[in-house]
Amino acid sequence: MSETVYLNGSLVPYDQALIPFEDRGMLFADGIYEVVRAYGGRLFELDAHMERLVASAAEIRLPPPPVQEIRRAVAEVLRLRGLPDASVYIQFTRGFTGPRSHALPQNPTPTLFVAARPVPRPDPTHFRDGATAITVSDRRWHMCHVKSVGLLLNTLAKQEALDAGTQEAVFVRDGVVTEGSATNVFAVFGGAVYTHPEGPHILSGITRQVLVELCRSQGIPLRQEPFLVQRLYAADEVFVSGTNSEVLPIRLVDGHAVGAGGVGPVTRRLQEVFARRVCS
Ligand code: PDD
Numbered sequence: 491m492s493e494t495v496y497l498n499g500s501l502v503p504y505d506q507a508l509i510p511f512e513d514r515g516m517l518f519a520d521g522i523y524e525v526v527r528a529y530g531g532r533l534f535e536l537d538a539h540m541e542r543l544v545a546s547a548a549e550i551r552l553p554p555p556p557v558q559e560i561r562r563a564v565a566e567v568l569r570l571r572g573l574p575d576a577s578v579y580i581q582f583t584r585g586f587t588g589p590r591s592h593a594l595p596q597n598p599t600p601t602l603f604v605a606a607r608p609v610p611r612p613d614p615t616h617f618r619d620g621a622t623a624i625t626v627s628d629r630r631w632h633m634c635h636v637k638s639v640g641l642l643l644n645t646l647a648k649q650e651a652l653d654a655g656t657q658e659a660v661f662v663r664d665g666v667v668t669e670g671s672a673t674n675v676f677a678v679f680g681g682a683v684y685t686h687p688e689g690p691h692i693l694s695g696i697t698r699q700v701l702v703e704l705c706r707s708q709g710i711p712l713r714q715e716p717f718l719v720q721r722l723y724a725a726d727e728v729f730v731s732g733t734n735s736e737v738l739p740i741r742l743v744d745g746h747a748v749g750a751g752g753v754g755p756v757t758r759r760l761q762e763v764f765a766r767r768v769c770s
Contacts, residue, residue, distance in 0.1 A: 519640030521583025620741025628661035727754030
């Protein structure tokens with residue numbers, strides 16, 4: 491039996507969720523998306539994800555996403571899949587308006603797709619002992635704050651990391667660490683947590699935002715400042731964050747052992763408070 495997904499107002503079996511080939515999402519990556527976690531049947535930070543979806547749409551002149559419809563669709567696919575712990579994928583594109591043409595259609599009919607999937611969780615040993623990463627040149631566009639479906643360079647970076655026997659690729663732009671292929675990047679120097687500031691060169695992660703709040707509430711100094719890749723190698727601790735990755739320690743970057751090589755105390759504490767936060 492194929493899973494039930496939501497497509498343009500209907501709940502349908504996955505193999506019947508069909509759209510025209512020339513959907514603008516397909517032709518031009520003309521669309522945006524969100525990934526939302528459910529923990530024990532409860533959606534984590536759904537409001538923040540909806541706000542970011544609306545903001546992404548505005549940036550690329552998409553019609554405003556139908557937030558109430560999306561909320562209902564998310565609840566329905568989760569219920570029908572019966573997955574208490576799930577990763578919900580939401581995609582909203584400018585849809586199909588006829589044969590390929592660069593100009594934006596006057597009256598687009600967007601395509602909305604929602605599916606709930608088992609969580610693609612990293613290996614548990616990576617949470618416990620740390621994962622590994624390489625750095626890659628950040629050749630992406632200057633609108634990384636938009637959660638665009640145009641992820642080709644992210645997928646190539648991820649594959650480069652996997653080919654190197656590591657788990658994540660860390661983008662470096664003009665010597666500065668920006669973010670991971672599907673994560674935000676943090677480094678700890680002398681007890682203070684550093685992460686790249688919001689702006690066009692990173693996605694403002696919802697997990698990142700939660701960690702910023704948790705650092706504040708835990709009294710952990712946090713600086714949203716750019717730092718160079720050489721400093722990453724010399725950091726006491728490194729971790730990445732994301733909806734599916736949560737708080738994932740990094741123990742090796744480009745073959746350089748991070749700090750003492752294990753998972754540091756700040757990362758461990760943030761993992762613990764984050765785990766409590768998702769259950770609260
Ligand atoms: N990616 N940076 C990039 C480039 C990302 O793709 C993601 C998330 C993040 C972290 O954002 P958040 O904490 O809101 O998940 C940062 C999702 C999970 C994905 O593409 O599957």
